[in-house]
Amino acid sequence: MSSTDEPATDYDVVVVGGGPAGSSAGVFTSRYGLDTVVFDRGNAALPRCAHLENYLGFPAGVDVDTFHDLMHAHAEEAGCDVVPEMVVSVDRGEQESGFVAATQEGRRVTATYVVVAAWYDGSYLRPLGDDAMFEMHEHHGEPEERFDPDYPDEDGRTPIDGLYVASPAGARSAQAIVAAGNGAHVARCLLADHRREQGYPDGVAPHYDWLRPDAEFSGEWAERDRWREWFHNEVGEDDVDDERLAELRETYVDRAFETRLGESEVEARAERGLQRLVEVIGSERVLDVIDDETIHEYVGTSLESRHG
Numbered sequence: 001m002s003s004t005d006e007p008a009t010d011y012d013v014v015v016v017g018g019g020p021a022g023s024s025a026g027v028f029t030s031r032y033g034l035d036t037v038v039f040d041r042g043n044a045a046l047p048r049c050a051h052l053e054n055y056l057g058f059p060a061g062v063d064v065d066t067f068h069d070l071m072h073a074h075a076e077e078a079g080c081d082v083v084p085e086m087v088v089s090v091d092r093g094e095q096e097s098g099f100v101a102a103t104q105e106g107r108r109v110t111a112t113y114v115v116v117a118a119w120y121d122g123s124y125l126r127p128l129g130d131d132a133m134f135e136m137h138e139h140h141g142e143p144e145e146r147f148d149p150d151y152p153d154e155d156g157r158t159p160i161d162g163l164y165v166a167s168p169a170g171a172r173s174a175q176a177i178v179a180a181g182n183g184a185h186v187a188r189c190l191l192a193d194h195r196r197e198q199g200y201p202d203g204v205a206p207h208y209d210w211l212r213p214d215a216e217f218s219g220e221w222a223e224r225d226r227w228r229e230w231f232h233n234e235v236g237e238d239d240v241d242d243e244r245l246a247e248l249r250e251t252y253v254d255r256a257f258e259t260r261l262g263e264s265e266v267e268a269r270a271e272r273g274l275q276r277l278v279e280v281i282g283s284e285r286v287l288d289v290i291d292d293e294t295i296h297e298y299v300g301t302s303l304e305s306r307h308g
């Protein structure tokens, strides 16, 4: 748990739905350091896609099962618990803020934030008691109640404190890559709100999940004082207590320096990135699709380089 020794909740964030929107949201909240669980089971749009050919980074497309495995491996690598259970209710907890999510399998977890990322069904949100979440629409000629995609604002915030919606999000749910981007955006808004709660003024509330090469820390930017100056410029006139502001500034600068990667670390991460990719896809599957000519070429080149 990120903030206190005695956790008030089981998780900081419950994400309901581990499709592109929810998995992406989980990666961002978890990488920031919020304890995140992604529940994923139930009606899904992604498996209805025959082959995903327009998700950037896969030149000849990717099959949906592989993409699903990659998304979940990524969420886990970022620190999320990914649990294949269906959430059947989200309600307010006993404390003033926070939520209790219950799954069909009988698990109950408490959390400070809930990110809704299940496209098709919102009925599990009924216990929160806000009828404005739902609207009637026509489905194959029959009236049907559904979650109103206009209930959240453009950034996924809702009238219920701590409740965010990454999906359904109208047109942004219609393509996988846009849904993933929207999940990331909503998570960043949640993180900005979380940081405001901690006292960060608006100018420095947004979090940038960036990793920076050494070059970004050259010249004046090698000095913590330059980063402190930048922080104060971004904050501008704000009435945060000086002592608290100094504390937040130091945390901010610490975090910035933690993003610094030396050349060897960049190389190590590049190698590990490819290794993980092959592990998730399955090395046998990778070898299966390499044609004989390429293997012979590779074996020839590697023997030549070994024996001169």
Ligand SMILES: Cc1cc2nc3c(=O)[nH]c(=O)nc-3n(C[C@H](O)[C@H](O)[C@H](O)COP(=O)(O)OP(=O)(O)OC[C@H]3O[C@@H](n4cnc5c(N)ncnc54)[C@H](O)[C@@H]3O)c2cc1C
Residues within 6 Å of the ligand: 016, 017, 018, 019, 020, 021, 022, 039, 040, 041, 042, 043, 044, 045, 046, 047, 048, 049, 050, 051, 052, 053, 054, 055, 085, 086, 087, 088, 117, 118, 119, 120, 121, 124, 166, 167, 168, 173, 174, 175, 176, 177, 179, 180
């Ligand atoms: C026929 C068809 C073909 C498509 N083809 C393409 C295409 O070629 N390219 C493209 O970019 N997009 C395509 N799409 C759209 C794409 O599938 C969506 O844009 C994308 O899946 C939306 O992501 P999402 O995370 O919002 O929702 P989903 O993919 O639906 O993910 C939601 C997840 O939540 C889970 N879930 C649901 N209810 C609960 C619950 N109560 N508790 C816990 N988990 C729950 C589901 O199991 C699911 O994994 C297609 C859609 C359809 C219907």
